[in-house]
Amino acid sequence: MPASNFLSIGRVFLRTWPYLKPLVWHIVLWVCLQLASFTTSGLAVVLVQDILNNKIMLGHPLEPGQATLLLLDERYVETAELTQEQRIVVRDRFILAVALGVLLNTLVLQLIVLHYYFTWITQQLNQRLRVAMIERAERVSLRYHSHARTGDAIYRIYQDSNTITAVVDTVILDPINITARCLTALFILWLFSPWLGLIGVLATVPILAIAAWYTPRLQRLSRQARQAASDLTSRIQEAFAGIRVVKANQAEQALLARFDADSRRALDAALRLRLEIILLWMAILAVGGGGILLADYLMAGWTMSEENTWLAGMVTLVGFAVWNLGAYQAASGRSAEYSDWSRGLIAKWTHMLDMAVGLERAFRLLDGEVDVEESANPVAVPRPIHEVAFREVSFSYQPGTPVLTGVDLVAKAGTVTALVGATGAGKTTLMSLLLRLYDPDSGTISLNGTDLRDIGIEDLRGNIAIALQQNVLFAATVADNIGYAASVRGTAATRDEIEAAAHIACADEFIGSMAQGYDTELGERGGKLSAGQRQRLSIARAVLRDTPILILDEPTASLDAQTEQRLLRNLSEWGIGRVVFLITHRLSTIQGADRIAFLEHGRFVETGDHETLVAMPDGRYRSFVEAEVAGAREAS
Amino acid sequence: MNAAAEEAAEAPRGIAGELSGLGVSPRFDDRIDLDPELTNRESLRLIWRALKLLRSVKALFFGKLCLATLALVPGLTLSWVGKVLIDQVLLGAPIDDSEVRFPPHFQPFVDAVRDLDRGDVLLAVIALLATMLVLFGRGGLGVWIGYGADTATNSELKLNAGSSRVAGVVGVIDTWLHIRLSQRLANGLRTRLFRRLAHLPMAKLDDHRIGDSVYRVMYDAPDVPEISLGLTLEPVFTLIGVAISLYLIQYSYGAVSPQIVWVAGLLVPVGLLATLPASGLIRRVQQASRAAGTATTNAIEENMSNIAAVQSLGGMARERARLAAKSEESYRRFRHVRIMEIGVSAVSYLLTVGLGAFVAIVVLAEIIVGRMTPGDWAALFGLALSIGGAGLAIGMAWINLQANTAAIRRVFFFLDLDAEDTLGTLDDLPPVRQSVRFERVEMRYPNGHRALAGVDLELRIGELVAVVGPTGAGKTSLAGLVPGFYRPSRGRVLIDGHDIAAVDLESLRRQVSYVFQEHLLMSESIRANLRLGNPAATEEDLRTACRTARILDFVESLADGFDTVLGQSGDTLSVGQKQRLCIARGLVRDTPILILDEPTSALDPRTENALVHSLRDAAEGRLVIVIAHRLSTIRRADRIVFMEDGSVREVGTHEALMAAGGGYRRFVELQGGLQGGRGQPRA
CATH class of the missing domain: 3.40.50.300 (P-loop containing nucleotide triphosphate hydrolases)
Structure with missing residues (x-):
């Protein structure tokens, strides 16, 4: 596997550490609970297969440990074969025990505790990152924004920061869990036969080779797909902002054509990426599936000739001294599990690649050159x-x-x-x-x-208060727009202050003529106000800050001469x-x-x-x- | 009450609740559809519309159907392979030693291996499994990459969603078709939404929130294919699978153990019962979560597009807090969704465990008495579980469907918004040669505000007309009538005697160029920006237009000249430069x-003089209407239209109007008088 890929992914994932750090104990606790749950259920399955297949279905006597677990006496152990009545009793207790175990482990622990806990942890993380990114986006100087398209910034913050949520999941937790599952399965297989263990270990070689060969490819495709999606977002956003100009210039067709081309590119890139991932899975499935078939063939052969299992007499809890139906079922189940989970690990790897690309883009914003550096020991104005x-x-x-x-x-x-x-x-x-x-x-x-x-x-x-030439109004009421800056100082502006500011800016007249006066809702970017009205609102906003x-x-x-003169007079007094x-x-x-x-x-x-x-x-x-x-x- | 809300109230489909937040409610974010109530009839109508969309992708859909049918094969076969492996290979029982009949489609394999010994049967089984592995793989396929824990993100993923019940060769092709199908459907809708936006009347677009809402609805679009496909493919194949499984159980085990058959049959309704009662609740919670997610997007978007204002007003800390609060709220609601989901899963899981235990008791009893073999355990238990799972799947599909119908409703609502009446039935406007005439034109905005009150006016080709008046006099409204951006509520606008209400809008706009107060440039090259309205313009046309707009020198001074790519909203240019580029763009259209x-407004006097001068030349053979405040611009006009309170007060040349001593003169004196008051320059 190319070292550079590991390195770059590792570096990117290291960057999430500051955001992870406050949550680290939650994560550790979650992992421990998870591991305990997996290993117990993994080992329990072996026991279940023995009782079900060998004891209930075929009538073999119970092992002493099994009788104790099911609260049965030695008549179930010291006999050549269980009677039908005995088998019925074993069946009922067995089913009750299994149902209880399954409910406790899967329902309570897995679903209710761990699932919800995990959602909570990832959200905490994502929240931190989003806030950090917005903060950064605001600090990175305007020079950056004048070149980066807004749509792209939104895409990054929204899409890419969500990727971080999945980082903990995909990069840290899932691999731990899946590896634990794989190792448990492999360990059990090894107990049955070292050959099976060897097949399992050997099968990983071609799987890793295939994954390594695919890695750079997937990374490239993933980057293309994200870029295309981001371009499309920008395009849509810009088109919406400039729709009036588009209409006035009758450029609707051109716009649609470009949208069409952009979305085609984005969709093709997305499809391409997905198909390649599927093909990778298929290649690995071929290896893993082949391994399973080989193992099945061997195990079925051993069962037919009733060969000894490797650990024959060492286990007292389960009756797998020789290969029998239960042993076959238990081992075959483990080999399938091992194969499926190791494929899961590769699937995680492909997720990881896609995420690394997302994070790279997210961190590029976080690392964005800060032209305006905050002083280490700032003095007061x-x-x-x-x-x-x-x-x-x-x-x-x-x-x-x-x-x-x-x-x-x-x-x-x-x-x-x-x-x-x-x-x-x-x-x-x-x-x-x-x-x-x-x-x-x-x-x-x-x-x-x-x-x-x-x-x-x-x-x-x-x-410093400023009334910008390109005056920006927020989607809020007139009063809120004027009072916007005042709440920066910590206290909301009173209605009197707002009206006084509006008066100085000569905005009181037209506000008074609006149906709901100061409570009129403005649309984004100022809705239906004329340029001159917007201008006066933003002057009022600046005046109110009293700087x-x-x-x-x-x-x-954009003012007529009369209003201009009145405004200038007011301002020079103020x-x-x-x-x-x-x-x-x-x-x-x-x-x-x-x-x-x-x-x-x-x-x-x-x-x-x-x-x-x-x-x-x-x-x-x-x-x-x-x-x-x-x-x-x-x-x- | 603002315009959008009123229009929404008038919307033909009575979906006022949809947009109620647009104007009535004081909170901005309430414009998101928070209304979770959908009548069953409305749901059905929407679902029917979603289904009709499938007509546009017939071939793909048919292909997907075929493959999905094929994908049922392994589920119905593997159980029996397992039975043969256990009974004949592992336990060495003769093949016809049981009362249980093999199903018809598996009989050929049974016949083939009937006379073989155990080892050869094993080989045959392995060979069959290998073939199945190549064709169908193990397990299903589904590509979900880059997932996040947020409702809004999922939209982008849904757009490219695809899955198959199987893997292997069949699964790959099946998934491929599925992805293409989702993409085709969702993108078709997005394109329609986009086109709809382009054809919304200008009066609606004046309220930017309409446009912004459409923008957000673009993210709802991928929910629609999920419905059309989710409703046709998943439940149908689930039901087919269930039916076949039940038939097979009846065929093989009906004689041996009739109760097995009805237990299996019960699994479906029980699964449904576990999920349906919760569906209404889940839908409501999901809806709230989605709304909160949208609110976060809004906050981020507003923050980004107003970044200069936020920075300069020192509002960063406040913006951050606002965003954090929105985001936190969105997560809180998402967790509620999770809790609901967990609750439903828990109930259905309990039922599954209970049913599994029951099936186990029945089947094991049959095995103990010897009517069935351990191989039947493998065969039956697999079938029973898949049937039970099917019931749950259908129940969950119903819940998801409900969640999506709200999104579908938004999508269709915007698709149905009134478009401009650009029906091709109207005649084209012939090339304009003479005049634009306003006849008793009155205009009201949808909110009732009267912008124009009975304007009578004639403007002739070849004139440079200045429209003058105090802020709010109705100048922009008057000008907006000419290209049909607005419609007069009373009276007519005639161009060469043709009522523009009766001519094709496209043909009208082909002959009118309008340069807005706001200067919007796309983040593309200057050349692409200039050619926006006239893609056929030659290099020379561009240079001429730039020269007239007095921007040619500047453009040529740039390193890349006309190929310079502008930043977001043209931020790298000064306001004056943008203004002149926009004028040049209008001139390139040559209308x-x-x-x-x-x-x-943003030009220094020298540039302004030069520009007005060249505009005068441009007025040769054209009608140029200039809305202006600056006297130096106004004075050069052939005629001046002085407006006040939505009416035309005076029309004439500068001299004539000055001599008349009316409102215009007072208007000029206020400017000119003060100008001379403080130090008249020696000219």
Whole structure:
């Protein structure tokens, strides 16, 4: 078996240890109960076969130990043959004993105790992993998410973390159990005849060889199948998100065709994987089944000639001194069991391969490069904040295409700073850096001189409120959406706070006109609200957080002029003592700022208030303003 | 009350409970079907529909039927092989020494070995077993890989489920056919759901939750083949097996021990009795578990798609807690399912043990008195157990069936949702040459909100029209009427004199391009994104469109140019870049009518100027409708439509409207006046 496969699977499975560790005593207890159950029942079967076949059916006298067990006297032992009446008595007691044993072991222990206990253990494990993965997915920087498709992430968390549940089962517990069963069966066979034991051991050689030959193949197919399923999920998800665009472009047919192709690929991959697994099983079945037939042939021959069993006289509890009907039944049953369970072990191996693939993908997310590393000893955000400073900040999303190159900017408390510049100049990126959604490639960003990287991430973000340009609303009521961020601080927002925030954001009017006002349910992604309404809700949400730093990304893009002016007035009143950043294109909005920072080619080329900048001859800002005014004038 | 809920209430099949959570209930997750009550009639109707699906896979189904019949052979034969091995080989009894008759299909083998000695009979038996091993293997086949302990995960596995009662050559082929059958059926349904979504009216899609629900229902789809197959294959073959087994017992043992026959016959109803009473209870618990599983998926999905917002609002800890709670709840409910299952298994197991003991007592009595041989024990006990198992299997099948009918109901419900009336009976709209006219158009959303109140308006090809007005004035609703996204509740929209309600929707949309406020790009190459609406577009068409949208320079500056693959929802681009790509996508379609909903909101003035300038050129021979707030965009329009409160207040050129001194002038002054107020640049 290729060592690399063992290694990679081993490594992947080792990774589950931290999640397993808290449950380890439960698992040990479960295994012990299980083993006790298997070995007792395995040995009991031999006894059962002897009494049933040799004693009841053929009338052989009971062994002394058997008579004691069934509470019968020596008349059942010291006789050449049992009478019909005696056989009836043995039958009744035997059936009662077997029924009791079966109920106790199978029903109580196996089904009720162990089955439920196992479900509980695996769920505990799966829960831990899911939470860890979500946590990680949130910490892995946005850079990861902008490249990984959402559907894939969902697939991973949902499908692959479930695989972990099965890890304990397939990799640790089942192999232990099955091996114990195999060994018990093999041990009993050996007692009957070393030859049988030898056949059993020898049969494992071709079985292992076949499994080893198949392993890399199955791994590859399993990876393909999972990738195809994940691609399909992404495709479906994306299609659903963008369905309006699809309709507007009449691309339904193209979409269906792609869906069709994707699902065909996924289905074919799934079928292929399953067929290969079946074929592997068949190959192993051929070996195992052949072994059973050979053993049966030998045993039947020995029974016909009534040869001695290997341990002939050593056993007093069962009457298997020579090969007889009971001995044949007991041994033949064990050889079938041995063969079937060792096949089960191989089946577990194929499961294991598939799981290793799933885990590999799950851990890739867990191992995902964390661009934004939490400081080991985070300091608190300084209060009050006097200034936010960017010094020589450079950043690029992809190597080779810098977005920011040496940005310098200081924003003081109590000022509104407008970030202005051409589309794609890096204004939004700059604010993402302030939030530590990314860290700069070089340079520092500091609050009152404290480097952001020394501040706890959650603490930092807790002190910055932002109204995003791509405003995201949650599927909840209007009030919940505005109050969303407040519950981050631990206490729910009161209705008064929510209404006050809505008032500042000029959202109170349209909310009031909704049939259920603040209790109106919004659909996912904002349902039926217009862009301007969504914008104002997300501004209200940011305002409600009452943080020392506020970022507004294009807050007025979808507002009419009247609402815009009212909003700006409200914000500047509210903004006293805070650092407010405003990212915007609208001249009317820009003019409301105390300071304007004009960004071009990844750096601030001009900084100052509107009058100063406009007064600069050949200034970049000035020509920007002229373009706007000229645009408006040219048409008139 | 929101739109979706109302529409659901109007849904023809009276399945309001299905979607009751959509609007009425305050809790979002309640939109999952929590209603476990299904009348028997409804169950039967749904099951009948599921069965009718089999028509689409006739050949496969027939093949599976044949093989499954063949798979009954080993169960009915091996018992007798065991009898011969024990009686004739091991105990050395003559073959016809018993009152028990061998069944007809096994008689040829008996005849063949009648005159052989013990050793040769053994060889014959081994040879027969070897043949059976190749053909039927040992035990059955079923591939269940990557299983998890969760209801939602199982859907993906059900899609590719397949099994056989036997292994060996027959079993492999049987399983293969079964997998293909499940896949074919489930995927057929998924495709239909997908197509249904693509044809849902835009007003429904405005409520994203409808789309999201369909998405989830895609995961219910694999339950349907499980029903159609589970109902036709499993119980049928189980019953056939039982019937044959009973016949064989009667044939062989009827004369020797009549009570054996009726004991065996009783096994089936007893097995059923053990499971049926619990079925309603189990179904309810399973349903609750499934709903909780869906809630977890919802939580994860929302979390992932809102990741930027969650991160920037510092809501991570809260989101994590929310997810953990959902997931924990899902597991708790799943454990309840387990407990129910264990309870049912325990009862049926008890019954099995009791019946087994009874059969053992009867058969052993016959052996002790010498009417039967130890070989008959092997033959009979195997047959009796398989009959008892069959009763249990049918009972369990019924329970599973019930669990699935709820899923089936959801699937069919969405398949039946109103589609747009795109019936091919309507005439095509001829190429647009003149105008779009609104005649007393009134429009209400399904929730009763009036978006437009009696609009009369004519827009001509060759014009660049700006639609202006305060937020909520009805601009988007007006524009959405043109491509038939919405339907007027009163009045008509005429294009070149054709009422668009009376023309084929496809032909209408072929001539209208609509660029939305939200800029949605697929995670594919820029080229594929641009060609979305016009797969036939040439490289030159793409470049022209990009040039007009002022994005060509940017695209060419990318390392891979048009082949650059965009990230999830185009996150690697700035909003302005996405906006312009979406405009370019609209332009690539090259339609006589182009509608742009706020195309310049995220653009800097210079880019905006250039874009509006090229749009003016694009209006040559086209009708371009621009919804806008920015004065610099508005002013360049040939005509301005000023709207307020769902009505068109003023129409005219910028100068005319300024001179009129109405609402438009006030609107402009508010913007322009303040603009000049704080430092007029020297132009």
